[in-house]
Amino acid sequence: MTPTLAERLLAGDARAVARAISLIEDEDPAAADLVRAIFSHTGRAYLIGVTGPPGAGKSTLVDKLITYLKKPQRPHSSQSLEAEHNSAIAASSAVPALSSIGVIAVDPTSPFTGGAVLGDRLRMQAHASDEGVFIRSMATRGHLGGLARATGDAALVLDAAGKEIVIIETVGVGQDEVDIIRTADVSIVTLVPGTGDEIQALKAGIMEIADIFVVNKADRDGAERLVSAVEANLALHAYPAGEWRPPIVKTVATTGQGIPELVAAIGQFRTHSEGTQAARRKTRSEYRLRELVSQRFMDHLERQVLAAGELGAIVDRIAARGIDPYSAANDLLSRALRLPDAAITRSLDS
Amino acid sequence: MTPTLAERLLAGDARAVARAISLIEDEDPAAADLVRAIFSHTGRAYLIGVTGPPGAGKSTLVDKLITYLKKPQRPHSSQSLEAEHNSAIAASSAVPALSSIGVIAVDPTSPFTGGAVLGDRLRMQAHASDEGVFIRSMATRGHLGGLARATGDAALVLDAAGKEIVIIETVGVGQDEVDIIRTADVSIVTLVPGTGDEIQALKAGIMEIADIFVVNKADRDGAERLVSAVEANLALHAYPAGEWRPPIVKTVATTGQGIPELVAAIGQFRTHSEGTQAARRKTRSEYRLRELVSQRFMDHLERQVLAAGELGAIVDRIAARGIDPYSAANDLLSRALRLPDAAITRSLDS
Numbered sequence: 202m203t204p205t206l207a208e209r210l211l212a213g214d215a216r217a218v219a220r221a222i223s224l225i226e227d228e229d230p231a232a233a234d235l236v237r238a239i240f241s242h243t244g245r246a247y248l249i250g251v252t253g254p255p256g257a258g259k260s261t262l263v264d265k266l267i268t269y270l271k272k273p274q275r276p277h278s279s280q281s282l283e284a285e286h287n288s289a290i291a292a293s294s295a296v297p298a299l300s301s302i303g304v305i306a307v308d309p310t311s312p313f314t315g316g317a318v319l320g321d322r323l324r325m326q327a328h329a330s331d332e333g334v335f336i337r338s339m340a341t342r343g344h345l346g347g348l349a350r351a352t353g354d355a356a357l358v359l360d361a362a363g364k365e366i367v368i369i370e371t372v373g374v375g376q377d378e379v380d381i382i383r384t385a386d387v388s389i390v391t392l393v394p395g396t397g398d399e400i401q402a403l404k405a406g407i408m409e410i411a412d413i414f415v416v417n418k419a420d421r422d423g424a425e426r427l428v429s430a431v432e433a434n435l436a437l438h439a440y441p442a443g444e445w446r447p448p449i450v451k452t453v454a455t456t457g458q459g460i461p462e463l464v465a466a467i468g469q470f471r472t473h474s475e476g477t478q479a480a481r482r483k484t485r486s487e488y489r490l491r492e493l494v495s496q497r498f499m500d501h502l503e504r505q506v507l508a509a510g511e512l513g514a515i516v517d518r519i520a521a522r523g524i525d526p527y528s529a530a531n532d533l534l535s536r537a538l539r540l541p542d543a544a545i546t547r548s549l550d551s
Numbered sequence: 552m553t554p555t556l557a558e559r560l561l562a563g564d565a566r567a568v569a570r571a572i573s574l575i576e577d578e579d580p581a582a583a584d585l586v587r588a589i590f591s592h593t594g595r596a597y598l599i600g601v602t603g604p605p606g607a608g609k610s611t612l613v614d615k616l617i618t619y620l621k622k623p624q625r626p627h628s629s630q631s632l633e634a635e636h637n638s639a640i641a642a643s644s645a646v647p648a649l650s651s652i653g654v655i656a657v658d659p660t661s662p663f664t665g666g667a668v669l670g671d672r673l674r675m676q677a678h679a680s681d682e683g684v685f686i687r688s689m690a691t692r693g694h695l696g697g698l699a700r701a702t703g704d705a706a707l708v709l710d711a712a713g714k715e716i717v718i719i720e721t722v723g724v725g726q727d728e729v730d731i732i733r734t735a736d737v738s739i740v741t742l743v744p745g746t747g748d749e750i751q752a753l754k755a756g757i758m759e760i761a762d763i764f765v766v767n768k769a770d771r772d773g774a775e776r777l778v779s780a781v782e783a784n785l786a787l788h789a790y791p792a793g794e795w796r797p798p799i800v801k802t803v804a805t806t807g808q809g810i811p812e813l814v815a816a817i818g819q820f821r822t823h824s825e826g827t828q829a830a831r832r833k834t835r836s837e838y839r840l841r842e843l844v845s846q847r848f849m850d851h852l853e854r855q856v857l858a859a860g861e862l863g864a865i866v867d868r869i870a871a872r873g874i875d876p877y878s879a880a881n882d883l884l885s886r887a888l889r890l891p892d893a894a895i896t897r898s899l900d901s
Contacts, residue, residue: 233877240875254604479870486869486876487862493880494852495845501884502844512837519836520829525590526836527583530843534851538888 206231207238213363215335218303221358222337225351236354239361244482246303246360249467250385251370252410257393258417260306261454262463263370267302267334269460270366301333303359307352307371307381335359349381350492353485383410384485386478387470389463391415392431394423411447412474413466419451419459445473498537506537556581557588563713565685568653572687575704586704589711594832596653596710599817600735601720602760607743608767610656611804612813613720617652617684619810620716651683653709657702657721657731685709699731700842703835733760734835736828737820739813741765742781744773761797762824763816769801769809795823848887856887 209217224232251259339351352369359367371381382388390411416427431449440446448466452459474481503512515533518524524532535542559567574582601609689701702719709717721731732738740761766777781799790796798816802809824831853862865883868874874882885892 237875237877241872244872254606256604483866483870487866489876490862490866490869490879490883491849493876494883495849497880497884498848498887499841499845501888512840516833516837516840519840520833522591522594525587526839526843527587529840530847533840533844534847537848538851 205238207235207361210235210239210358210362211242213301215362218335218358218362219337222339222355225354225358226339228351232354236357239357243357243360246356246364246367247471248356248385248387249366249368250382250388251368251391252382252388253391253415253417254393257391258454259370259391262391262415262417262452262460263304263306263368265454265457265460266368266463267304269457269464270302271334301364301366302335303356303362303364303367304334304336305352305355305359305367305369306336306338307348307369333364335362335364350489350496352381353489380488384481384488386481387412387467387474389413389415389467391417392427393418394421394427412445412470413463414447414449415452415459415463416449417452417454420453424451445470502533502537506533555588557585557711560585560589560708560712561592563651565712568685568708568712569687571708572689572705575701575708576689578701582704586707589707593707593710596706596714596717597821598706598735598737599716599718600732600738601718601741602732602738603741603765603767604743607741608804609720609741612741612765612767612802612810613654613656613718615804615807615810616718616813617654619807619814620652621684651714651716652685653706653712653714653717654684654686655702655705655709655717655719656686656688657698657719683714685712685714700839700846702731703839730838734831734838736831737762737817737824739763739765739817741767742777743768744771744777762795762820763813764797764799765802765809765813766799767802767804770803774801795820852883852887856883 204212206217206221210221221232221235223229224235251263253259337355339348339355356367356369369381369385388410390413392414394416414431416424416431418424428449428451435447448469450459450463450466452463454460515524515529519526519529531542534540535544554562556567556571560571571582571585573579574585601613603609687705689698689705706717706719719731719735738760740763742764744766764781766774766781768774778799778801785797798819800809800813800816802813804810865874865879869876869879881892884890885894
């Protein structure tokens with residue numbers, strides 16, 4: 202009997218992984234069935250989120266992180282810095298080596314900016330011969346959390362396929378990207394000196410989500426000033442004894458400088474956060490459930506409740522100021538829920 | 552009789568505007584009633600969206616834009632560049648001058664980054680003596696488009712209060728921010744040289760939403776290189792005769808250099824897009840309606856369908872891999888819609 206896609210996925214088949222992520226990206230109905238089938242086999246991968254403003258060198262950083270983590274492990278030389286760090290990241294000492302890494306590069310890029318995916322392709326080639334490394338770009342899909350859901354599902358696929366580490370890299374610093382990264386097991390915020398607007402760079406809502414700060418391109422003018430600015434921000438926050446204080450790791454991703462220190466910091470955070478990881482994963486599950494329920498409700502509304510073109514007609518009325526959006530929303534809810542309009546209004550506007 | 556908040560708002564009372572936006576920010580139920588009351592009085596303001604990566608100098612640019620637009624109009628000196636540009640932006644020649652401007656600075660900043668709002672406060676002071684200028688920061692609220700909705704409602708408030716121009720500035724470059732900006736009447740994407748990663752900067756999904764590009768800090772090294780990179784991106788796209796090709800305006804916002812040219816570009820775009828503005832406003836209405844319906848459905852689900860703590864229990868089951876998120880979402884929909892689970896599954900997974 203031909204194995205199902207889920208079975209091939211669980212066996213770690215790279216082509217099955219690619220196929221599964223394509224289904225997710227295309228919002229194919231089969232994607233939901235697939236996630237259902239593999240879900241009980243997930244929860245083992247360690248999710249590393251990497252974000253920061255455009256131009257911070259995140260792709261190169263992730264690239265060098267993979268290279269470092271993929272280095273041959275030397276389990277017998279216990280003095281080896283790499284082996285030590287890697288085993289700190291690895292889920293347990295039972296895992297022989299970090300031979301298996303998945304990367305999802307969330308790239309809100311359209312065909313118009315055709316050159317954007319090139320970097321990922323180049324990276325993919327560099328690691329193509331590495332057994333166990335899977336790198337995939339995902340573009341923005343739709344609205345209202347669609348990207349977050351797709352990213353989450355893709356991470357589940359890599360997890361089910363046996364990836365020990367799943368790195369999610371986002372190029373944006375917006376709310377969706379923050380939501381994706383903040384629910385990873387560890388969140389790395391990458392900053393870069395040289396814009397002369399360090400304070401501005403820190404405005405982007407990314408300060409509070411960082412478990413680890415990376416100041417990349419640390420060989421540039423202004424690196425120390427940026428480190429000081431981050432330190433000053435951290436100083437505004439009281440860290441009681443025992444609470445994790447985000448370290449600042451200086452890197453030059455192009456040369457690999459600082460990568461061992463970053464891996465060490467990730468390992469330290471993993472050890473430190475063992476007790477709080479469950480709570481974070483619960484937040485991730487809740488975010489995912491909420492997004493899924495509201496998206497499926499909208500699908501139901503459009504396919505089962507409204508006639509073709511009816512939503513467009515309502516939108517036209519709103520645009521023409523014939524009805525306000527709140528009243529229109531209540532009308533739609535009332536119809537979908539088969540409850541009197543008054544009941545909806547009473548329930549929601551009080 | 553004491554005038555209602557809506558009445559005071561429609562009369563242009565600045566304190567009523569501030570109060571109304573606070574209600575929106577606090578997600579107060581009265582905000583929905585307020586939008587209902589004022590909605591038929593909106594649709595007159597011209598919405599200018601300004602986005603770009605952190606550190607691009609957007610706040611300073613907006614500040615200088617206000618100063619320029621607020622300059623005394625000289626309607627009799629028809630040779631005056633300012634008067635010409637301003638009247639191009641003004642909705643019609645019946646509008647005497649751009650004396651009335653509202654600014655919403657969308658700032659995904661938390662209390663942790665306390666310093667971030669400072670810039671806006673300083674700007675607010677500078678324009679505090681300007682009659683008709685209203686500047687307000689809005690922070691990120693919740694998930695799944697909550698920020699976009701709040702920003703949209705705040706823009707309606709400023710519109711109803713008689714602001715001829717409403718500028719929405721976002722510091723992020725993520726999906727939500729893009730959605731906010733792309734539905735403005737004109738979208739200005741601000742870029743800045745100096746990171747040495749021009750291509751990276753263009754990755755952020757902001758290329759295709761720009762009606763006008765601003766290369767700010769144009770006195771810096773690399774400005775010409777950035778302009779060339781944007782030009783190269785534009786060259787990838789065929790612009791048929793009659794289609795708007797986004798111009799690239801070089802500015803030095805700190806000195807005001809390039810601001811008249813930017814105002815002229817906005818005026819040209821406004822004239823050019825008269826025929827397509829309605830379609831864009833329709834997209835804005837649809838985005839808003841969808842977001843509102845799904846958010847209100849979630850409220851209904853939590854308040855009317857589920858017992859207290861029930862959602863948390865379901866999330867726990869998901870986190871423990873006892874149920875997958877798709878099956879859990881279908882269960883919830885089935886209960887909310889009072890339809891058999893099988894009907895939901897049949898309808899949505901096919």
